[in-house]
Amino acid sequence: MYANRRTVGWATLLVGLCVLPAGAMGQQRMAQQVPAQQMQQMQRMQEQARLLGETMQRMQRIQTQAHEMEQLMIRDMERLRQQSQLQERDLLRLREQERVRDMTHAYSNAAREMNQSMERVRDMLGDPGSNWGPDMEREMLRLREHMDDMAGRMEDGLKIMDRIRDRLHPS
Numbered sequence: 743m744y745a746n747r748r749t750v751g752w753a754t755l756l757v758g759l760c761v762l763p764a765g766a767m768g769q770q771r772m773a774q775q776v777p778a779q780q781m782q783q784m785q786r787m788q789e790q791a792r793l794l795g796e797t798m799q800r801m802q803r804i805q806t807q808a809h810e811m812e813q814l815m816i817r818d819m820e821r822l823r824q825q826s827q828l829q830e831r832d833l834l835r836l837r838e839q840e841r842v843r844d845m846t847h848a849y850s851n852a853a854r855e856m857n858q859s860m861e862r863v864r865d866m867l868g869d870p871g872s873n874w875g876p877d878m879e880r881e882m883l884r885l886r887e888h889m890d891d892m893a894g895r896m897e898d899g900l901k902i903m904d905r906i907r908d909r910l911h912p913s
Contacts, residue, residue, distance in 0.1 A: 783879060784870055791867035794886050798860045800893045804900055805853035808846050811900075815843040815907060839910050846903055853896060860889055 819839050822832060866872065867882060874882070 780873060783874070784872075786879065787867045787869075787872065787874075787882070790883060790886050791864045794860055794864045794867060794889065797886070797890045797893045798857055798864065800897065801853050801857045801860065804893065804896050805850050805857065807900055808850035808853060808903075811904060811907060812843055812846040812850060815839055815846065818911060819843070835910055839907075842903065842907055842910060846907075849896070849900065849903065856889070856892065856896070863889065 819836055822836050822839075825832070863882070863885060867886070
């Protein structure tokens with residue numbers, strides 16, 4: 743019986759010596775995989791941050807164009823007001839221009855606010871300390887794509903407002 747315990751002890755020791763290095767090697771491989779996965783995730787998030795930066799540039803252009811359109815309309819309205827006698831038709835056109843100018847001003851403000859929101863998202867995406875799971879990563883990707891879509895829609899809206907302004911522009 744003593745011999746059996748001794749044999750079992752030696753067998754356990756041998757198994758332990760064989761399994762321990764294999765387990766340690768597995769842990770080492772896991773330790774290498776985790777940083778590799780984190781590095782890939784960080785690279786994907788940084789790419790999303792770069793793409794969002796491009797959308798932010800579009801939004802900045804929208805804001806600038808809307809502001810310039812607003813300033814042009816203000817000058818046109820002032821010129822129209824300075825004419826000695828405004829006819830009824832001119833008064834109506836002036837009121838419509840004021841409404842479009844107000845919309846343009848609101849559009850410029852909305853673009854500025856969206857740009858600020860995008861800056862915050864970009865900061866989150868570019869933060870190397872963020873270790874998000876796949877679900878959060880997918881949500882951030884969807885948010886960035888949504889913001890890009892919004893920038894495109896705002897560009898389209900600005901083009902429409904520009905055509906409206908051209909139609910109201912005094913001849």
